[in-house]
Amino acid sequence: MVYAGRGDSGAQHLLLRLLLLAAWEAGSGQIHYSVPEEAKHGTFVGRIAQDLGLELAELVPRLFRVASKGRADLLEVNLQNGILFVNARIDREELCGRSAECSIHLEVIVDRPLQVFHVEVEVKDINDNPPVFPSTQKNLFIAESRPPDSRFPLEGASDADIGPNAMLTYRMSPNEYFSLDVPINEEKVKPLGLVLRKPLDREEAPELFLVLMATDGGKPELTGTVQLLITVLDANDNAPTFDRTLYTVKLAENVSNGTLVIKLNASDLDEGLNGDIIYSFSNDAYPEIKSKFHIDPTTGEILVIGHIDFEENKAYKIRVEAFDKGFLPLAGHCTVLVNVVDANDNAPELTVTSLSLPISEDAQPSSVVALISVSDRDSGTNGQVTCSLTPHVPFKLVSTFKNYYSLVLDSALDRESVSAYALVVTARDGGSPPLSASASVSVEVADVNDNAPAFAQPEYTVFVKENNAPGCHIFTVSARDADAQENALVSYSLVERRLGERAVSSYVSVHAESGKVYALQPLDHEELELLQFQVSARDAGFPPLGSNVTLQVFVLDENDNAPALLPPRAGGVGGALSELVPRSVGAGHVVAKVRAVDADSGYNAWLSYELQPAAGGARSPFRVGLYTGEVSTTRALDEADAPRQRLLVLVKDHGEPALTATATVLLSLVESGQALKASSRASAGVAGAEAALVDVNVYLIVAICAVSSLLVLTLLLYTALRCSAVPTEGACGPGKPTLVCSSAVGSWSYSQQRRQRVCSGEGPPKTDLMAFSPSQPQGPSSAELLQFW
Structure with a gap:
């Protein structure tokens, strides 16, 4: 437990930090501070950044902020030094009423990454409320015939403080007729009262003026007073009396108007008018009592006339008086303590804060998505709340502190499968029948570049006629990327390679956005029958992903070449x-x-x-x-x-x-002979060319003529055989x-x-x-x- 207040010394600060560290290491998971109510603006509460283990330099970049349920402006953090200080007037009585415990619950939230800390700041009571009586003057009518030791109840003072600051002591101004009777437990037994010590004498003292003072136990002490005006009455010897001075009743909340709370019965020993009784609430009863209840003056029945709400008030203390109808009426007194029984009439309330959305599809399990707080105004089992989440979703609820939950990622996400989740958080109390409330949380999954562009098939076959026009469109490639936005923005490019001595980019080009493939020049089937290349598709993600597709372009022949004559052999x-x-x-x-x-x-x-x-x-x-x-x-x-x-x-x-x-x-x-001569001349020419390499002599000429004659004879035989072979x-x-x-x-x-x-x-x-x-x-x-x- 860490306490901070005005006037702390350096040694005290060191001791408090050591205590905080010990508490934190013990696994409490919560930091406690304390501050007195009515502290001035700027009063030091605690070094919250240091106690949470946060560096001062990261407070602003990580969006350090403090959230409080209810009054969010009471406490503030100086982001320059990390000190929690009082920002506005803190009135404990306004904040917590008569509750024995009063604290301000703070949620300290930092982002990047998201972390949540819970801080309890206890508001210490100071003696800033004096005792207050229901009225400044009370009139009492007491018959002179009342015997000594007769007791007359008084409404005590109330103090808005708690503890010693609300412990009241009473004293009364000195007099010879009355003494003050202060009960040990005024709430449960009997009220404060006056006790007659000496018989009254109307003729001697028809009126008495007394001062009743209430002092609390605070330092310094505060006091409140009420003046008692006692009028001494004559006659009517017996006052009405109740069979009990304290009645305890249980009353369910939300009962309908007219419901009977209790029927009181008082008796008077006198007869006639002096014995007829009229019931009424005490004159100094609080207005809240009169707005909620009504007493029948004749029957003594107390009925409900207003809305009874356990969350508004858990108990009512009703002072009842019974007067007779004598000339000098006498009164009897009792107290009815009405305890309100809680009913499950308040559904839980859910608040979703600090949404870290959208969540990336590559987020790790246990990543915090949102913070959820639940509350129920009922008490006991009726106020015990459990939370559940839509089934079959990759998220779960983790209880962090009391009625605080974190919505965290439970398993891996895939935006391409599910791009958004509509989560429903349901809070259900333990009442019978139980009440529930729901809150919807829409979680959008942010895309990451985890899918490469994909072509419908790994290879395409394209047929193009040769002699196409330069720049003509021959095919369109298309790849689909399952991602979104820039991660799915596909651009196309040509995978460069060489075809012989030329680059493939000299033949074709690809439009980066549309994927259209163009022939840059006329294709020639006689030069290139098959043009095979690859087109790459890349997305715009970081890092980019890509894939390739193969295109086989067959160049179809056209009749663009006339027949070419070969030179004659002869x-x-x-x-x-x-x-x-x-x-x-x-x-x-x-x-x-x-x-x-x-x-x-x-x-x-x-x-x-x-x-x-x-x-x-x-x-x-x-x-x-x-x-x-x-x-x-x-x-x-x-x-x-x-x-x-x-x-x-x-x-x-x-x-x-x-x-x-x-x-x-x-x-x-x-003629045939001429043909033979021509053939001979041809043969002679060949022989002459060969003879040029050696010396010409007669023998060689004879040999050549013989060979020529033999060749002519062979040709004639061949011609004859060919003509005859039909x-x-x-x-x-x-x-x-x-x-x-x-x-x-x-x-x-x-x-x-x-x-x-x-x-x-x-x-x-x-x-x-x-x-x-x-x-x-x-x-x-x-x-x-x-x-x-």
């Missing part, structure tokens, strides 16, 4: 294919081959060959294979055929629209569809490099590079296709 003039054709060849003889490739793919690279009609409409003795490009005779040549044949071959792909190229084939019709189905007959390589027929070709890779088996061929050659009249045989190239 002689040619100005890029035209030039061949010598013997007139002796028969129908179906291949005299030349037009070769072309297309950089596109698929149908866009599937080539076909057409022979353009000759000028003048003359029918040409030659034709070209639709898919092979081979120029062959349609019939045997004769002398009517022009010796110079100029053929225009149209090479066309299958794109939409189709692109074309034109090849010129120059054919010279010669297929059974004919050159125009349909053949079986054959699975061919695209390069064999000049179709589905990408480039020479691709053609070599696919046809040479250097890797698994693409499925769209294989085709069945259709059966056409001009189609070459399987053997020809396989031996070509």
Whole structure:
């Protein structure tokens, strides 16, 4: 227990702090101070910050504050030095009435983190209230016939103080007729009274003036006085008497008006009017008695006429007088003590303070969310309150001190599952039937960045036609973040990587807010068939979280490349294919081959060959294979055929629209001998080139001529065999569809490099590079296709 008051010395302060420390370590959890009532403004009460273990520098940043139920302005804390001092006049009697214990309960609250301390400041009573009589003068009518030792009750004084300050002693001014009878227990036995010591003589002293003084036990003493005016009456020898001087009655609170409290009965030994009795309350009865009760003057019944409230007054002391109707009426006196029995008529009251809201979803269990105080004006079991919380919530109530609770977190929170809780705190008393009250607390869960943006799928496949416009939108990525506000604000960016010698950012870009993916430049299927990259999604939380998604962009081919003619393998003039054709060849003889490739793919690279009609409409003795490009005779040549044949071959792909190229084939019709000579000359030229490396001599020339003759003979034999070997189905007959390589027929070709890779088996061929050659009249045989190239 820590007490503080005016005039404390330094040694006393040290002793008080030691006592406080011992009490705190003992686990009381509460600090006690004391202060006298009526202390001046600024009176020191205690070093509250130091006693609570708080640093002075943290009082303001942590929002140090003091809350008090009721009068919150009586005490205040100086935030500069942490001293609790008197801020306003403290009147103990106004604060606690006649209660033996009087204290001010303070809640000391600091935030960041939230802590609550309970402080009791006991208000010490000082002798600041003098004894007070119900009135300043009391009139007594006493018959001269009253015998000695007759007792006449008096209403004593009351003192608003307590303890020794309210212990009253009485004395009366000196006189020869009366003495003062002071009971040991005036509350329960009998009231203060005058005792007649000497018979009165109206003729000698018809009136007596006495002064009754009450002195309390305080220091300094305070006194109160009342003047007693005694009028001596004549006649009427017997006063009414009650069978008891004290009646004790129990009365339930909240009884209805008209309820009978007690029926009093007084008797008078006289007869006639001198024996008829009239009941009444004492003249100096307090107004509160007269507002709550009524006594029937004839029957002596005391009835309830006002609201009886246990919380307002627990007991009533009623002084009753019974007068007879004699000419000189005499009176009898008794006291009725009415004890009010408490009823459960007050529901508990809840107060929710110091809400630490919203609460972060990563808050640790046992974090304080709010402070709750409950009270019940009833007493005993009716005033015992228990609190409960809405079930199945991650919170609980923890009792901290008497009727004070803390609402604390009981388990982990997840804002994405539940973003707010509507809690109901119910307080129920122990009465029968019990009364209850509820208070709602809305707890909002604050978001933390604990969820990364998530894409609907880890990979997307996108198809884009080549030759797109620069900056065109090709796809939109979208990621969802389960968090809220800035934690759910997603931005997108490109994950940089290199594609060969170029960065992926030179091909595409991503809009940071919308997630739209744009192609920065026209894409070329022939350069890049597949563009694979990643897009990153990051939220704006701290620290930011993110995830990636993969985009596979397939560049679709368009027919943007015309067929390209390959240079002739043998002689040619100005890029035209030039061949010598013997007139002796028969129908179906291949005299030349037009070769072309297309950089596109698929149908866009599937080539076909057409022979353009000759000028003048003359029918040409030659034709070209639709898919092979081979120029062959349609019939045997004769002398009517022009010796110079100029053929225009149209090479066309299958794109939409189709692109074309034109090849010129120059054919010279010669006799067989001339053809052999040309072949000889070619061979001689080769031999001459070889002979240039050595000395020319006759033997070598002879050898060369012999070899040339042998070569001519071989060619003639080969030509004869080829012309005689006519297929059974004919050159125009349909053949079986054959699975061919695209390069064999000049179709589905990408480039020479691709053609070599696919046809040479250097890797698994693409499925769209294989085709069945259709059966056409001009189609070459399987053997020809396989031996070509």
